[in-house]
Every structure is written in structure tokens, then in C-alpha cells.
Amino acid sequence: MFQYLAAGFRQAGAEIVAVADAAPGAAARAAEKYGIATSYESVEAMLKGSPEIQAVSVIVPNKFHKPLTIQCLKAGKHVFSEKPPALNAKEVKEIIAAAEKAGKKVLFNFNNRARPESQAMMKYIKDGVVGKINSAQAKWIRRTGIPGFGGWFTTKDLSGGGPLIDLLHMVDLAMYFMGYPEPAHVLGQTFSDFIQDKQFKGPWGIPDRVGGTTDVENAAHGFVTFKTGQVLSLQVSWAEMIKREEVSVVFQGTKAGGKVERLFGIDGLDNTAIDTCELYVQENGNSVNRSITTTACEDMGRIGSAANFIEAIEGKAPALNTPEQALRLMQVIDAIYASAKTGKPVAI
Ligand SMILES: NC(=O)c1ccc[n+]([C@@H]2O[C@H](COP(=O)([O-])OP(=O)(O)OC[C@H]3O[C@@H](n4cnc5c(N)ncnc54)[C@H](O)[C@@H]3O)[C@@H](O)[C@H]2O)c1
Numbered sequence: 001m002f003q004y005l006a007a008g009f010r011q012a013g014a015e016i017v018a019v020a021d022a023a024p025g026a027a028a029r030a031a032e033k034y035g036i037a038t039s040y041e042s043v044e045a046m047l048k049g050s051p052e053i054q055a056v057s058v059i060v061p062n063k064f065h066k067p068l069t070i071q072c073l074k075a076g077k078h079v080f081s082e083k084p085p086a087l088n089a090k091e092v093k094e095i096i097a098a099a100e101k102a103g104k105k106v107l108f109n110f111n112n113r114a115r116p117e118s119q120a121m122m123k124y125i126k127d128g129v130v131g132k133i134n135s136a137q138a139k140w141i142r143r144t145g146i147p148g149f150g151g152w153f154t155t156k157d158l159s160g161g162g163p164l165i166d167l168l169h170m171v172d173l174a175m176y177f178m179g180y181p182e183p184a185h186v187l188g189q190t191f192s193d194f195i196q197d198k199q200f201k202g203p204w205g206i207p208d209r210v211g212g213t214t215d216v217e218n219a220a221h222g223f224v225t226f227k228t229g230q231v232l233s234l235q236v237s238w239a240e241m242i243k244r245e246e247v248s249v250v251f252q253g254t255k256a257g258g259k260v261e262r263l264f265g266i267d268g269l270d271n272t273a274i275d276t277c278e279l280y281v282q283e284n285g286n287s288v289n290r291s292i293t294t295t296a297c298e299d300m301g302r303i304g305s306a307a308n309f310i311e312a313i314e315g316k317a318p319a320l321n322t323p324e325q326a327l328r329l330m331q332v333i334d335a336i337y338a339s340a341k342t343g344k345p346v347a348i
Pocket residue numbers: 001020021022023026042043059060061062064068082083084109111152166205206302
């Protein structure tokens with residue numbers, strides 16, 4: 001992630017002043033690799049040693065998003081945090097309170113919103129071409145994508161959960177297209193049949209940790225109703241017997257339907273991916289499918305998302321996301337875990 005974010009910050013004109021990593025030697029290696037003058041072995045040392053820093057990018061395991069974000073806000077910095085925003089909705093509320101107190105901005109790296117297809121689609125939605133989105137289906141499904149066994153990704157205490165919290169991007173994108181309505185009820189189920197099965201390991205992630213914990217789901221399915229009457233169904237997996245990896249939001253509006261999709265040829269390899277952006281309308285008695293051509297973006301919006309953070313804190317562009325939206329997203333995720341536990345629908 002660091003290489004994309006560094007490229008995005010620099011593209012928007014920011015200077016990367018320093019890098020910090022708690023693992024001994026890691027920050028010095030990153031500083032050397034990315035041409036950064038100063039490195040630290042803790043965030044505390046960085047905030048003390050480089051007071052000229054105006055903004056901090058938090059790219060650490062999920063459990064540390066909230067404490068480091070709040071630590072940086074308290075030190076008077078704007079924060080760009082990796083996804084998920086935090087482990088749960090309660091933690092997002094704490095971040096919102098800290099940001100308000102500090103008078104600083106917090107954005108999250110929902111990079112899929114910055115993809116050219118997502119922005120092209122959002123323009124049609126804002127222009128009224130789609131009408132009201134009544135229903136949407138969000139999917140990020142992998143066939144063999146467990147990101148290592150026993151590391152932080154598969155340890156619920158450190159990650160907050162499995163693919164439901166890790167691959168939350170399409171649920172976020174669907175809610176973004178729908179106008180980020182307030183969730184009302186959620187019904188969900190999670191499955192863990194393959195989470196210990198080495199056949200389902202992905203080609204990326206972190207090394208396996210012998211003796212480590214693996215206690216998260218490998219797939220989640222859910223249905224969300226919103227106070228506006230809109231509905232969303234979702235499917236997310238690291239391991240599920242599907243034909244191929246699929247990353248998509250499909251929706252049905254009152255004037256048009258649509259789809260934003262990335263299909264991977266080989267699980268997880270971006271350079272074999274096919275991106276699609278389509279609208280479905282009825283015109284002159286015909287069913288018409290419009291295919292929208294956008295520029296290729298292998299990085300899935302990661303550079304654009306980081307650049308937007310810099311532009312947003314400088315007041316040069318609207319922020320691509322808000323902490324209030326992050327709160328609604330985490331409320332949905334919390335409710336799917338709660339529903340899976342009780343077997344009952346959850347009211348938010
Ligand atoms: N948006 C995306 O497309 C995308 C892609 C990959 C990862 N991510 C997110 O990025 C985050 C990091 O994932 P990763 O795969 O790079 O993890 P990783 O385990 O490879 O790297 C995390 C780094 O954080 C350091 N660290 C841990 N705790 C720290 C602390 N308290 N202070 C300073 N440094 C600390 C570790 O030493 C390590 O070098 C996760 O939240 C993940 O969800 C996002």
C-alpha cells in the first residue's frame with residue numbers, strides 16, 4: 001500500500017517528511033526505498049521529532065487504526081487512515097469525537113470510490129440519470145484468497161473479522177452510490193468452513209504464523225434495509241467455491257440500472273483484470289445497455305484516493321468520504337456479525 005499512497009500524496013504536491021514503524025529497522029528501510037529523509041520506530045517519537053508534520057497516514061493492522069488516529073488528531077494532525085475505519089462502530093464514534101475536538105479532518109482509504117469507473121458512475125447518479133437507487137448488490141468474492149494463516153488478518157482481536165471487514169469496499173461503494181442512507185435492519189450469516197484449509201490460501205497477504213490464531217470467517221452474506229426503503233444484499237469472501245474472483249456493485253434505479261465491476265483473470269492479479277462500467281435503460285421501446293469507457297487504473301484508485309486526501313485538507317477538492325459514512329458502514333458490519341451470532345435480524 002505504501003508505494004501507492006506515497007505516489008498519491010506526492011502527486012497532490014505533499015512532501016513526505018517522515019515514516020514510522022514499530023518493527024525495528026522497518027521505517028529506516030522504507031525511508032531508504034521511498035526517498036524519505038527521516039524515520040522513527042514509534043509514532044510518539046515521530047510526532048515529537050518532526051513537529052512540522054501536518055497530516056499522518058495510518059497504514060497498520062486494523063486494531064491500531066483507532067488508537068493511532070486519535071493519537072495523531074490529539075497532536076493536531078489531519079489523518080488518512082487505511083480501511084476498515086476501525087474495529088467497530090463504537091470506535092468510529094470515538095474517532096469522530098476526537099476529530100471534532102481537534103478541529104482536524106479524518107478520511108479513510110476507500111480507494112475503490114476513486115476508481116475512474118466509480119467516479120464516472122457517480123456523475124451519472126448525481127446528474128439524475130439513474131433516479132433513485134431502490135436496490136443494490138455488492139460483492140467481493142474470492143475463491144482462494146485467505147491472506148495467510150495465524151497472522152493479524154485471521155486473528156479477530158487484531159483485525160475485527162475476516163473478509164467482511166477486510167473486503168468492505170463494495171459495500172461502501174454501493175452505499176456511496178445509494179446516497180449513504182441510514183441502515184434500519186440487517187440480516188446476515190458468516191461461514192468458517194475453509195478458514196483453516198491451506199488449499200484456500202491467497203497469493204498475497206502476510207506470511208503464515210505457526211501457532212498463531214485463525215478465528216475469523218471465510219465468507220459472509222447479508223441483507224440490509226435502509227430507513228429510505230432502499231435495500232442492499234452483499235456477499236464477501238476470502239474462500240468460497242465460486243468460478244473466479246469478482247468485485248462488483250450492481251444496482252437497480254427508478255430510471256436506470258447499472259454495474260461497476262472488476263473481474264480478475266487469475267485471483268488477485270491486477271494486470272489481468274477487466275473493468276466494466278455499464279448503465280441499463282429503456283429507450284424508445286428498446287432495452288439499451290450503455291458501456292462507459294474509462295481510463296485503465298490498475299491500482300484500483302489507491303493513488304487517486306491518497307491525492308484526494310491532500311486536496312481535501314487543503315480545501316481544493318471535496319473529501320471523497322466522511323467519518324459519518326464510515327460510522328454507517330461499520331454499523332452494518334457490526335450488525336451482520338451480531339445477526340450471524342444470534343441467527344436473528346438486527347435493528348440498528
Ligand atoms: N486499501 C487497500 O487497498 C489496502 C490494501 C492492503 C492493506 N490495506 C490495509 O492496510 C493496513 C496494513 O496492512 P498491511 O497488509 O500493510 O499489514 P502489514 O502487517 O504488512 O504491515 C503493517 C505494518 O504496521 C507496523 N505497525 C504495527 N503496529 C504499529 C504501531 N502501533 N505503530 C507503528 N507501526 C506499527 C508493522 O510493523 C508493519 O510493518 C491494514 O489495515 C489493511 O486493511 C489496505
